[in-house]
Amino acid sequence: MPNRTIYVGESDVALFRRAQELTGGNLSAAISRALQRFVEIEDAHRAGFEEVEVRVGSEGIYRRKRFVARRIAQGRRPASEGRRGEWIAVYHTRKDRFAVHRKHFDEEPKAGHAPWGDLQDPRYTIEYWNNVTEFDSEPGWDPAGNAEMTLDVYEHLDELKAALPGDLAHVVEANAQQQPVEDLDI
Incomplete structure (x- = not known):
């Protein structure tokens, strides 16, 4: 050259x-x-994707993982007696896979977010949670506490839906079929 x-x-x-x-x-x-x-990165942004960085680990020992994707749903199930709570963020990756970042916790955060079961319209879950950028930075969370964070990757939508709560799986399926960005000539 x-x-x-x-x-x-x-x-x-x-x-x-x-x-x-x-x-x-x-x-x-x-x-x-x-x-x-x-x-x-610029090609990904123009296609509606972004660089995502998550933490994975437990007991205060975490590693960072990074990938290119778009968040298609996020939600929370509160902790209750005998059951750990969980935050779930679901991403559709640039390579057409699905990544699920979970945070399992024993205590409720101080922020007053509605759990999945309290919402009548699952589309509200998408719109509301897509405004949250990283759930381990929410007020009231102790990132060095006893939270366990995982990242699982699924090859196919059906495999992913089987691993999610029903109402969140419905939201994921609807959003996964949407174009990441709709360009308008207005």
Whole structure:
């Protein structure tokens, strides 16, 4: 491939030097990797997807996992005597799989969110919970407490629906069939 010239502003010289140090002197490799990542994320955004980062683990020991997807439903089942509560966020991934991030907990959060069973219209669950960006950052949660967070990936919608509560499975099925973004010429 022929040489390409990149003009670097004076304020960015230190950034380019550091990138060159990190790649062992191969600045072209650093630029190519950065551009590849940039194009991948921008293409995903334009298709209605976003980069999702979740925590997985228990007892205060968590790892971060990242993937590209769109959230299609999220909901909560409150803790009650003899049963742990659970938050569930369901994502449709860019590779047409389904990722389910769950948080199991023993105590209720201080925030007053309605559980699944209290909602008459399951579509409200989608609209309401899609505004929540990360349920482990909700007020009243102790992320270092006894919460257990998992991430499961399902290949097919039927397999996913069998692993979810009925009303949430209904919402997931309806949203999974929707286009991520509808472009309007208005």
